[in-house]
Amino acid sequence: MKNNEHISLNEIGNKIPFTVPENYFEQFALNIESQTKEVTIPVRQLLKPWMFMAAAFIGVLLFAKVTYSVYSTSQDKNNENYEMYVMSQLDESVVYDYYVNNDNSN
Amino acid sequence: MSDTEAELLLQLSQPAKRAKAFSTIVRTYQERLYWHIRKMVLSHDDSNDILQNAFMKAWNALDGFRGDSQISTWLYRIATNETLTFISNKRMRSTSSIDDVEENLLRNLQSDTFFTGNEVEMKLQKAILTLPEKQRLVFNMKYFDDITYDEMEAILGTSTGALKASYHHAVKKIEKFLNPESNND
Numbered sequence: 001m002k003n004n005e006h007i008s009l010n011e012i013g014n015k016i017p018f019t020v021p022e023n024y025f026e027q028f029a030l031n032i033e034s035q036t037k038e039v040t041i042p043v044r045q046l047l048k049p050w051m052f053m054a055a056a057f058i059g060v061l062l063f064a065k066v067t068y069s070v071y072s073t074s075q076d077k078n079n080e081n082y083e084m085y086v087m088s089q090l091d092e093s094v095v096y097d098y099y100v101n102n103d104n105s106n
Numbered sequence: 107m108s109d110t111e112a113e114l115l116l117q118l119s120q121p122a123k124r125a126k127a128f129s130t131i132v133r134t135y136q137e138r139l140y141w142h143i144r145k146m147v148l149s150h151d152d153s154n155d156i157l158q159n160a161f162m163k164a165w166n167a168l169d170g171f172r173g174d175s176q177i178s179t180w181l182y183r184i185a186t187n188e189t190l191t192f193i194s195n196k197r198m199r200s201t202s203s204i205d206d207v208e209e210n211l212l213r214n215l216q217s218d219t220f221f222t223g224n225e226v227e228m229k230l231q232k233a234i235l236t237l238p239e240k241q242r243l244v245f246n247m248k249y250f251d252d253i254t255y256d257e258m259e260a261i262l263g264t265s266t267g268a269l270k271a272s273y274h275h276a277v278k279k280i281e282k283f284l285n286p287e288s289n290n291d
Contacts, residue, residue, distance in 0.1 A: 007284040009277065012230050014250045017223025018144055024154075025136055032132045032158070036125050036165050 115173045124168065132161055135178060138251075139185045145246040146189045146239075148215045148231070156192050160185040175260060182261040186243065193239060208235045233283035237276055244269055245276040 117127035139160065144153040164171075164184050171180060193207060200206035212235055215221055215228070223231070234242055243262065247253045255266040262269070 006288060007226060009249070009281065012226055016141055016145065016250055017221060017227040019220045019222050020150060028136055028157070029129065029133050032161050033129050035162065036128055
């Protein structure tokens with residue numbers, strides 16, 4: 001290019017003076033496709049949280065039931081022990097009087 | 107609206123067909139949009155990032171697209187906004203002078219292995235970089251892509267009259283840059 005040469009846009013033309021790496025557009029489209037792919041969640045995966053919650057609920061119920069039965073058994077035992085203790089503090093004549101008095105009042 | 111475009115819009119509204127229809131759109135418009143962006147930012151890597159952002163924005167905004175404008179116009183608008191945002195972010199990040207962004211673009215272009223132009227074409231790129239961003243857009247769209255003023259009006263939201271005047275001024279400035287010795291006035 002000489003310094004005094006007149007440059008006109010018409011002479012330069014409108015060719016774009018750039019290139020892209022090989023296979024760029026194919027790779028670009030594939031990349032966008034991978035980002036926009038519809039995500040299909042399998043039914044098993046959808047049910048997973050529900051199954052976990054149901055199992056946890058059943059677990060809590062079982063634990064509550066076992067705890068309650070242990071508690072009520074020990075409560076019965078306590079009552080029985082108390083009754084035996086009370087009975088051991090009484091002599092036979094007191095018990096006899098109690099039943100006789102009860103019969104008379106009826 | 108063409109039949110193909112109407113068919114694509116219909117598919118975009120159906121969740122099961124949406125991804126496939128969008129893939130068709132990407133493959134149809136990616137090259138045009140890439141060159142539109144590349145002419146503004148010059149670097150391939152930057153163009154690639156901007157194009158990806160533009161398509162992902164379009165994908166995420168599909169529910170809001172009612173087909174009021176052509177798909178190409180809508181995509182050009184998104185790509186243009188992304189490009190201008192990229193340049194303005196770059197400008198904000200550069201701390202020294204206001205011309206830094208353009209100087210950087212030029213420096214990168216001079217060492218760019220993907221620039222295949224000759225000396226005159228490099229000088230034209232330098233001249234284009236002296237234009238304000240919006241005028242650069244108008245010049246590139248008209249000079250390289252021969253986009254009609256009506257289409258440009260729909261994309262840039264500027265009246266045809268203003269676009270014609272902008273292009274005319276851009277050509278004058280570029281010719282003056284290319285031929286500093288001659289009197290263009």
